[in-house]
Amino acid sequence: MGFHTFDAEQAEQLERPGRYRWVSAEELVGPLVEAGAAVVADLGSGTGFYTDDVAPHVETVYGVDVQSEMHDAYREKGTPENVELVASDVADLPFADGELDGVFSTMTYHEFASDAAMAELARVVRSGGLVVTFDWAADGAGEQGPPVDERFAADDAVAALEAVGFEVVSAATRTETFGVVARAP
Numbered sequence: 001m002g003f004h005t006f007d008a009e010q011a012e013q014l015e016r017p018g019r020y021r022w023v024s025a026e027e028l029v030g031p032l033v034e035a036g037a038a039v040v041a042d043l044g045s046g047t048g049f050y051t052d053d054v055a056p057h058v059e060t061v062y063g064v065d066v067q068s069e070m071h072d073a074y075r076e077k078g079t080p081e082n083v084e085l086v087a088s089d090v091a092d093l094p095f096a097d098g099e100l101d102g103v104f105s106t107m108t109y110h111e112f113a114s115d116a117a118m119a120e121l122a123r124v125v126r127s128g129g130l131v132v133t134f135d136w137a138a139d140g141a142g143e144q145g146p147p148v149d150e151r152f153a154a155d156d157a158v159a160a161l162e163a164v165g166f167e168v169v170s171a172a173t174r175t176e177t178f179g180v181v182a183r184a185p
Helices: 008-015 017-021 025-034 051-057 068-077 115-124 154-163
Strands: 039-043 060-065 083-087 100-106 125-136 167-173 177-183
Touching: 025 051, 025 100, 025 125, 039 051, 051 060, 051 083, 060 068, 068 083, 100 115, 115 125, 115 154, 125 154, 154 167, 154 177
Parallel strands: 039 060, 039 100, 060 083, 100 125
Antiparallel strands: 125 177, 167 177
């Protein structure tokens, strides 16, 4: 299951406003604003579609992507001044312990979900900080996003986050996607 990486040659598809059908800007930004997050990282930032939604509400957003081609596309589009692009795998983030007030991911959990990545999130998110993740649900029809056999269920994400000490604040499965918000101990 999982570990499907989006084809960087299809980067322009990540800029479609229709993506808000699956995850709205408000449901992504809301928990981060409510928690007073100032320094956050977008895990699998791609071309910055959702990074751009979060940027006006925080001091710094690190756009983390394993594919430098995605960063090239984001730079070409134009990055907000408070966005710093970081080429990294989620299992090996270049941040200090507790450096981040939160992390978020939109439709990329299936690309990085591993014990090593979860441990890394527990290391870099400060006590009380948030993990906000939305991804394609394992029980979805599979007409959009990665193949169903590469997806996770909300319960999988909940279990993985709880295993490294996060407290799940909310978890919901929707038609094709799930959303999980968790707080660091």
